[in-house]
Each structure stands twice: as structure tokens, then as C-alpha cells.
Amino acid sequence: MSPVTLRRYLGNELDAAALYKVLALRAAVFVVEQDCPYQDIDGRDLAPETLHILAEEDGALIGYLRVLSEPDGTKRIGRVCSSLSARGTGMGAMLMTDAVAAIGDTESVLDAQTYAQGFYAKFGYIDDGPEFLEDGIPHIPMRRKP
Numbered sequence: 001m002s003p004v005t006l007r008r009y010l011g012n013e014l015d016a017a018a019l020y021k022v023l024a025l026r027a028a029v030f031v032v033e034q035d036c037p038y039q040d041i042d043g044r045d046l047a048p049e050t051l052h053i054l055a056e057e058d059g060a061l062i063g064y065l066r067v068l069s070e071p072d073g074t075k076r077i078g079r080v081c082s083s084l085s086a087r088g089t090g091m092g093a094m095l096m097t098d099a100v101a102a103i104g105d106t107e108s109v110l111d112a113q114t115y116a117q118g119f120y121a122k123f124g125y126i127d128d129g130p131e132f133l134e135d136g137i138p139h140i141p142m143r144r145k146p
Helices: 016-033 091-103 114-121
Strands: 005-010 051-057 060-069 075-082 108-113 132-134 137-144
Touching (some): 016 060, 060 091, 108 114
Parallel strands (some): 075 108
16 A cells, blocks of 8 residues: 555635545445435535545545534534545544644534444544434534534
8 A cells, every 4th residue: 555645625725636536535435335315515615714635545535524614613524435445544544633633622523424433532522412314324423622
């Protein structure tokens, strides 16, 4: 496995090629693999305050997440995904470590797929509400306070 490179982009810095890779990976994971047809494009990707963190290996996008700025000042991590080839390699932990570093002392939230609850707990996220279904998949809201 070649070294993984993490790249950060604000929404207004994403060029067409990077955005294409992001949307393709998100569609492959969420729509095709998890069989959840949903409207992925929500108008927030290109917002100047949205932070995109991309994990690349040999020029290929193998992992991704975004950090949104909520109206109350909270940050929201979402769209966390990885290619099949990158799972179990530690790349997801690299993405989350970078996201938590970027967020710093700001309170942050995420909606974890329930099976991944323990993964996010390693980064200081604790349960913050009842389990719910989103697109037929159990999720749990989680929060990290500085």
C-alpha cells in the first residue's frame, strides 16, 4: 500500500475534478453499496465554510468526510466513507484525527451508523440521543465537547 495523503479543501476551493471524485465515492458507498438512494447533493458542498477532507492513494480517492458549520456554531461531521480497498487500513482513523484537529475546541456532532459507534467514541464522541433510522440504517447521534 502506498502512503495515504490527506488533503483539505474549503467548499469554494474544490475544483471540478476533486468534486467529481468526492461525489463518485459517496455514490459508490452510500447509494450503490448501502442501497440507499437519497439526494446526496444538498447545496452545502460548495459553501465556503464547508471543510472537505480527502484521503488519496496514488491519486485515487479512497476516503472522505466533510465538516459543516451549523447555524449555532457547532460543527457537524458527515458523509464519512471509504472505498472497499481502504477499509481496515487505519485510513478512517486518519480522516477522523484530521477532522478533530481541524475542529479544535469547537463542539461537534455527527450521526453515526450504530455499528460504528465505538469507532467514533475513540475520538471523544458520546451518545447524544436515541437511535433512529435514516434510509433504513440505524444511526445514533453523537456529540464531542471540547
